[in-house]
Amino acid sequence: MPVSCENCPLRNCEAFVPMTDAEVAFMRQFKSGELRVDAGSTILMEGSNSPQLFTVLSGMGTRYKTLEDGNRQVINFLFPGDFIGMQAGIMGEMKHSIDASTPMVLCVFNRSDLWSMFKSHPDRAFDLTWIAAVEEHFLGETIATLGQRDAMEKIAWALLRMFNRLRMVGLEKAGAVPFPFRQRDLADALGLSLVHTNKTLSALRLRGLAIWSDGHLTIPDRGALAALSNASPEPLEKRPLM
Template sequence: MTTKCEDCPLRRLDVFKEFSKDELIFMDRFKTGELIAQPGTEVLAQDASSTQLYTALSGMGLRHKTLEDGSRQVVGFVLPGDFVGLQTGVMDVMRHSVEATTQMTLCVFNRSEIWSLFKNQPQRAFALTHLAAQEESLLGEALTAVGQLDGMGKVAWALHRFFTRLTALDLNSNGRVPMPYRQQDLADALGLSLVHTNKTLAKLRDKGIASWSDDDLVVHDEARLAQLAHVGSEEAKPRPLI
C-alpha cells in the first residue's frame, strides 16, 4: 500500500520541517506511487534521462560517477528523506548514477510536474532550492575533508557525518546506527585506498573511538571523533522534506 504524505513516518522527525495543509494536498497529487528497489538496483543512470524523481522513504543507497576507464567515484550517499533526480528534472540527464545499497522504498514523483511545483507552490519550490543548496554545502564539506585532512581525519569526518545524520533520523540505538556500506564505498568516496581505509578504521576501533562492523557503526567517543574530523558538535538543523 502506498504511504500517503499525511501519514509519512519521516514527517514526525524533528529534522524535517512541517508541511502546511496546502503543501500536503499538493504533495499527495505530486506523488504518483512508490518504488521498491532491491540492493544493487540502479535507480537513476548516469548520462540518461528519467521521467521520475524520488525521495528515499526508507533504506540507503549511494551516488557514483563512472569514468571512461571504468573506475568509479562515489560522490555521495542516499539516506531516508533525501531527494534524488533533480539533475534530470532540471538538466534533462543525470551526471551520476544512484544505486540502492539496501532494499529501498522510494516515493515517486512525475518529472513533468516539476514546473507546476515551481509555478504554483512557492513554498515547495523554495524547499527544493533549499535541498539543492544543502547538497552543495555538503559537497563543499566533503571536498574540504578530502583535500585538507589526513587519512584519519577523512575517515573520522565521514563516520561522524553518518552518525549525526542517522541519529537525526531516529536510527540511533544506544550509540549504534546502521551503516550498510562496504569499506570500498567509503574508500572511493574519500579518495583513499582500501588498505589505508581498513587500517584507519582499525586504529579508530583500537583507540575506542568508533567501530564499524556487521553493517553497523558504533561511536564510543563522539567528542573525540568530532575532534579528529575537525567539526563542531552543532545539532542538525531542520530541513525540508519533498
C-alpha cells in the first residue's frame, strides 16, 4: 500500500523543512505512485531519458559515472529524502547512473508534470531550485575536500557528514546508523586507494573516533571527528522535502 503524503514518515524528520497543508495537498497530486527496487538494481542509467522523477522514501543508493575505459567513479551516495532524476528532467538525459545499495522505496512523479509546478506552484519550484543550489554547494565542498584534506581528514569528513545525514532522517539507533556501502565505494568517492582507505578506517577505529562494522557506522564523539576533519560538528541545514 503506497504511503500517503499526509502520513509520510520523512515529514517529521529533523532533516527537512516543515511542509504546509497546501504543499502536502499539491504533493499528493504530484505523486503518481511508488517504486520498490532490490539492492543492486539500476534506478537511472547514464544517457537515459527517464519520464519519471523520484524521491527516496526509504533505503540508500549510489550515484556514479562510467568512464570511457569502463571504470566507475562514485560521485556520492543517496539517502532518504533525496530527490533524483531532475538532471534528466531539465537536461533531457542523465549524466550519471544511480544504483540501489539496499532495497529501496521511491516516490514516483511524472516528469511531464514538472513544468506545471513552475507555473502553478512557484513555492515548490523554488524548493527545487534550492535543492539544486545545495547540490552545487556540496560539489564545491567535495572538490575542496579532494584537493585540500589528507586521507584521514577526507574519510573523517565523509563519515561525519553521512552519519549526520542519516541521524537527521531518524536512522540512528543506539548511537549507530545503517551504513551499507562498500569500502571500495568510499575510497572511489574520495580519490583514495582501497588499501589506504582500509588502513585509515582501522586507525580511526583504534582511536575510538569512527567504527564501521557489520553494515553500521558508529561515531562515539562527533566533535572529535569534526575537529580531525576541520569540519563543523553542527547538524546539516534543513532542506525541503519533495
